[in-house]
Amino acid sequence: MALTQPIHQAVLIGLGWSSFFGDQVGEDEASLVPVRISHIHRARMSGQSINGAVDLILPANSASGDYAVGDFVLAEPGDFLVRRRLARHSLLTRRMADGSTQLSGANIDTLFIVTSCNGDFNVPRLERYLAMAGQAEIAPVLVLTKADTADDAAPFLAQAAELARDLPVVVVDPRKPDAMTKLQTWFGLGKTVALTGSSGVGKSTLVNTLAGSGGATAQLTGAIRVHDSTGRHTTTARSLHPVEGGGWVLDSPGIRTLHLGEMAEGLDVVFAEIIELATQCKFNDCTHSHEPSCAVLAALARGSIDAKRFSRWRKLHDENTAGSAPKRGRR
Ligand SMILES: Nc1nc2c(ncn2[C@@H]2O[C@H](COP(=O)(O)OP(=O)(O)OP(=O)(O)O)[C@@H](O)[C@H]2O)c(=O)[nH]1
Numbered sequence: 001m002a003l004t005q006p007i008h009q010a011v012l013i014g015l016g017w018s019s020f021f022g023d024q025v026g027e028d029e030a031s032l033v034p035v036r037i038s039h040i041h042r043a044r045m046s047g048q049s050i051n052g053a054v055d056l057i058l059p060a061n062s063a064s065g066d067y068a069v070g071d072f073v074l075a076e077p078g079d080f081l082v083r084r085r086l087a088r089h090s091l092l093t094r095r096m097a098d099g100s101t102q103l104s105g106a107n108i109d110t111l112f113i114v115t116s117c118n119g120d121f122n123v124p125r126l127e128r129y130l131a132m133a134g135q136a137e138i139a140p141v142l143v144l145t146k147a148d149t150a151d152d153a154a155p156f157l158a159q160a161a162e163l164a165r166d167l168p169v170v171v172v173d174p175r176k177p178d179a180m181t182k183l184q185t186w187f188g189l190g191k192t193v194a195l196t197g198s199s200g201v202g203k204s205t206l207v208n209t210l211a212g213s214g215g216a217t218a219q220l221t222g223a224i225r226v227h228d229s230t231g232r233h234t235t236t237a238r239s240l241h242p243v244e245g246g247g248w249v250l251d252s253p254g255i256r257t258l259h260l261g262e263m264a265e266g267l268d269v270v271f272a273e274i275i276e277l278a279t280q281c282k283f284n285d286c287t288h289s290h291e292p293s294c295a296v297l298a299a300l301a302r303g304s305i306d307a308k309r310f311s312r313w314r315k316l317h318d319e320n321t322a323g324s325a326p327k328r329g330r331r
């Protein structure tokens, strides 16, 4: 039904739908409605369908923790009972204090890592964000705010440019409308951008500028009322905001406060110049700490690898290795 009509296809593509999702829909599922999850709060989920916002009903055998904002699900057309979640093309997760993993956002195309030209600018932390983006297979963009408050923003830009190869770095003042122009490249029909970064760097301001405050947009992004655990109504904001001119900003508490997760492959991308040398080490399993004929240690001695950067790679690498080791101890 719905999916065969071109006009509906166009709206769906605007939601972020593509053949990647279309190919997953079975013939027996043609009557179901695709919905993109825009909000998850405890057991409640809502999303965007081709006909606008809908409240979803979770199937009895699943928990909202199995879903992430940005996910596409297939739901019954009448009551929006969720039948199935479609596979994701990207997934951001975060590791919780108790060791469990929380799903922070799905089907994100670009991660804006937001930091300011002040004390918030922290190279090791930015490298972590970059590694996480790499691990989640999401293209990172470094967004530098508060250049106007720095005596000289040039050193921040210079450090940003050295963070990783081909990393786009954009200086914006989130309070100004031209922030949209500067970031336009990463938006457009169906594109999804997520925001991460510390408190106070300008994320909310940027979301407001990107999403605008026009009529239809305000209705979509506006606060929604949900029941909390005590049955009271609380007001929370949707996490998926439509951007004028097409695309979505995914801004959720879970993504704002990403922590170190699994990121071995992500590290390889951020520290490419170190990893590439490793192929020239004598031993395949070289740890680049003490081995003879280690190309990495040789480069370090020559000064062709930055020593501080190497030690940060070492630290993240060790942390990641420790983090993914099987759990021992108490039973
Ligand atoms: N001068 C200046 N102020 C800015 C800039 N970007 C953001 N601000 C201000 O910084 C303050 C914090 O911005 P927010 O958007 O609330 O920051 P946030 O990242 O959303 O913070 P949390 O909600 O705590 O995560 C606001 O008063 C903004 O107006 C900038 O480029 N220059």
Ligand SMILES: [Zn+2]
Residues within 6 Å of the ligand: 278, 281, 282, 286, 287, 288, 289, 291, 293, 294, 295, 296, 297
């Ligand atoms: Zn080596």
